[in-house]
Amino acid sequence: MTAPSPTRTNGAPAPTGTSVLQVEGVSKVFGHGQTAVHALDRISLQVQRGECVCLVGASGCGKSTLLHLLADLDSPTSGKIRVEGRTALMFQEAALFPWLTVGGNVSLALRLRGVPRGERRPLVASLLESVHLDEVAARRPHELSGGMRQRVALARALAQDADVLLMDEPFGSLDAMTRDLLHAELERLWTERRFTVLFVTHNVREAVRLADRVLVLTSRPGRVAASFDVRIPRPRRIETPAVSALAGEITDQLSVEVRRHGHS
Amino acid sequence: MAIRENLAEEVTGLDALEMPVAPAASRPVRLWRAAWPKLAALAIALALWQGVVWSGWKPEYALAGPAATFQELWHRLMDGTMLTALGMTMRRAFAGFALAALVGVTLGSLVSRSAVLRSAVGSLITGLQTMPSIAWFPLALLLFLPSESAIMFVMVLGAAPAIANGLIAGTDHIPPILLRAGRVLGAKDLSLYRYVILPASLPSFLMGLKQGWAFAWRSLMAGELLVIIANRHSLGEQLNNAYDFANSAWLLATMLVILIIGIAIDSLVFGTLDRAIRRRWGLIDPAA
Numbered sequence: 001m002t003a004p005s006p007t008r009t010n011g012a013p014a015p016t017g018t019s020v021l022q023v024e025g026v027s028k029v030f031g032h033g034q035t036a037v038h039a040l041d042r043i044s045l046q047v048q049r050g051e052c053v054c055l056v057g058a059s060g061c062g063k064s065t066l067l068h069l070l071a072d073l074d075s076p077t078s079g080k081i082r083v084e085g086r087t088a089l090m091f092q093e094a095a096l097f098p099w100l101t102v103g104g105n106v107s108l109a110l111r112l113r114g115v116p117r118g119e120r121r122p123l124v125a126s127l128l129e130s131v132h133l134d135e136v137a138a139r140r141p142h143e144l145s146g147g148m149r150q151r152v153a154l155a156r157a158l159a160q161d162a163d164v165l166l167m168d169e170p171f172g173s174l175d176a177m178t179r180d181l182l183h184a185e186l187e188r189l190w191t192e193r194r195f196t197v198l199f200v201t202h203n204v205r206e207a208v209r210l211a212d213r214v215l216v217l218t219s220r221p222g223r224v225a226a227s228f229d230v231r232i233p234r235p236r237r238i239e240t241p242a243v244s245a246l247a248g249e250i251t252d253q254l255s256v257e258v259r260r261h262g263h264s
Numbered sequence: 265m266a267i268r269e270n271l272a273e274e275v276t277g278l279d280a281l282e283m284p285v286a287p288a289a290s291r292p293v294r295l296w297r298a299a300w301p302k303l304a305a306l307a308i309a310l311a312l313w314q315g316v317v318w319s320g321w322k323p324e325y326a327l328a329g330p331a332a333t334f335q336e337l338w339h340r341l342m343d344g345t346m347l348t349a350l351g352m353t354m355r356r357a358f359a360g361f362a363l364a365a366l367v368g369v370t371l372g373s374l375v376s377r378s379a380v381l382r383s384a385v386g387s388l389i390t391g392l393q394t395m396p397s398i399a400w401f402p403l404a405l406l407l408f409l410p411s412e413s414a415i416m417f418v419m420v421l422g423a424a425p426a427i428a429n430g431l432i433a434g435t436d437h438i439p440p441i442l443l444r445a446g447r448v449l450g451a452k453d454l455s456l457y458r459y460v461i462l463p464a465s466l467p468s469f470l471m472g473l474k475q476g477w478a479f480a481w482r483s484l485m486a487g488e489l490l491v492i493i494a495n496r497h498s499l500g501e502q503l504n505n506a507y508d509f510a511n512s513a514w515l516l517a518t519m520l521v522i523l524i525i526g527i528a529i530d531s532l533v534f535g536t537l538d539r540a541i542r543r544r545w546g547l548i549d550p551a552a
Contacts, residue, residue, distance in 0.1 A: 071448055088448065095445035098545040099463045108459060112450040132275045142546020145282030160449065181278060184271050 026079030041221030054207035057217030085163030094149035103137035147178035360419030368427025415487035422483035430472010434465025
């Protein structure tokens with residue numbers, strides 16, 4: 001294990017005030033009695049407005065569960081969740097509706113948000129343009145590549161005009177080159193629009209590439225084990241030594257957490 | 265650190281490389297490819313039929329040959345008797361199928377939305393599907409006497425369970441991720457049903473309708489054979505008459521019409537709809 005870095009604030013809460021997302025002592029238990037699984041155990045974290053925070057952790061650390069709670073797809077067993085404004089959630093799969101065109105998928109998000117019919121068309125065009133997909137608006141999702149589908153999903157999430165964008169390993173199934181481009185796209189959109197991002201991944205380099213702050217979660221039960229501030233200037237590249245160095249440090253911290261399970 | 269000013273170009277370039285290129289065959293080639301196996305099968309069937317007739321296995325009144333049958337068909341089409349009978353039968357078919365669809369959709373949407381209803385009647389619906397429709401006729405005749413209502417009753421009992429089951433299966437097999445995506449977009453209850461559940465279950469619902477049509481058509485033919493109403497000429501009634509007159513050419517000509525209508529509706533209406541949906545959803549290999 002490496003020496004503790006000065007940027008690490010072990011379990012200490014982030015300064016309050018402008019936090020747009022607050023999780024306080026949240027636990028989530030699936031099932032009852034003997035077979036109950038503690039997915040999350042008194043987890044606490046805060047995300048500031050406009051911040052990009054990445055959650056990393058080995059499998060079974062309840063990363064997805066946490067995002068589902070924040071997106072209101074599920075409710076916590078105990079604890080408090082406070083989200084200022086609306087959330088949008090992106091999944092590992094694009095989860096586009098196959099019966100709609102690319103434009104129709106984005107348009108449905110606007111419609112469900114209550115945007116009147118007349119205003120939808122120009123908004124769809126500009127949202128698709130922002131992810132460089134304006135030319136495929138009339139295509140069906142199955143006609144696109146995985147990376148393109150994921151960008152449609154991003155445009156659809158942006159269409160929700162949410163204050164917090166929750167991302168559940170959205171680039172996990174893409175090839176390295178496409179993922180690299182999508183990192184750049186996400187960084188560009190985030191710099192332009194300044195929404196808040198909570199990004200879950202098991203790829204530590206990806207986390208360092210994107211985040212202002214990386215939180216390391218423990219597995220079973222999930223808790224925040226460590227927090228790393230990423231002070232690398234943007235735009236970043238995943239290949240740079242600064243990214244690699246910090247990623248190495250975080251990986252060491254993660255392996256400590258994983259090894260803990262080998263002994264028990 | 266190099267700033268990627270040409271990011272947009274890089275993205276669109278990669279997109280162009282990743283877009284699937286579908287090799288399209290020309291239209292006549294595709295039509296011929298689809299048609300020749302069917303034409304060949306038809307030719308073989310006609311040859312076998314003619315062969316059996318030539319073998320002298322059965323007398324002419326019991327089994328007419330293709331030539332005599334097509335001649336009879338042509339004659340009956342020209343003098344209007346076949347079209348009159350066909351008109352009556354098709355009116356019954358559409359009315360019965362529409363009623364069955366109404367009942368099936370109502371039942372299916374209720375059962376798919378309520379856990380209590382599902383455990384109460386879910387397996388009963390599947391059970392009804394295995395009941396041969398002809399077995400309902402004695403009861404139908406007691407309840408409604410030989411009437412249009414008796415035929416409708418049996419058609420609905422035959423077709424509605426299949427239609428309801430298609431809808432139920434459709435809502436059961438929606439990928440959970442699409443439901444989650446819908447909820448994330450803010451759809452709930454009625455809007456989730458309208459924008460996600462209903463369109464997502466469309467392919468399975470269509471299969472239910474297709475199966476329902478087949479059941480309705482079969483029930484209708486059984487009904488028309490059993491329920492003869494005076495002065496109402498129908499295909500089933502023609503079968504009865506042809507049998508009574510021991511006119512096998514008439515009988516076979518009528519059977520051909522029944523077969524052709526069944527196939528035509530199945531492939532032209534339901535087959536076309538099914539292919540259109542599967543193409544839109546990307547469930548058809550474009551190269552095939």
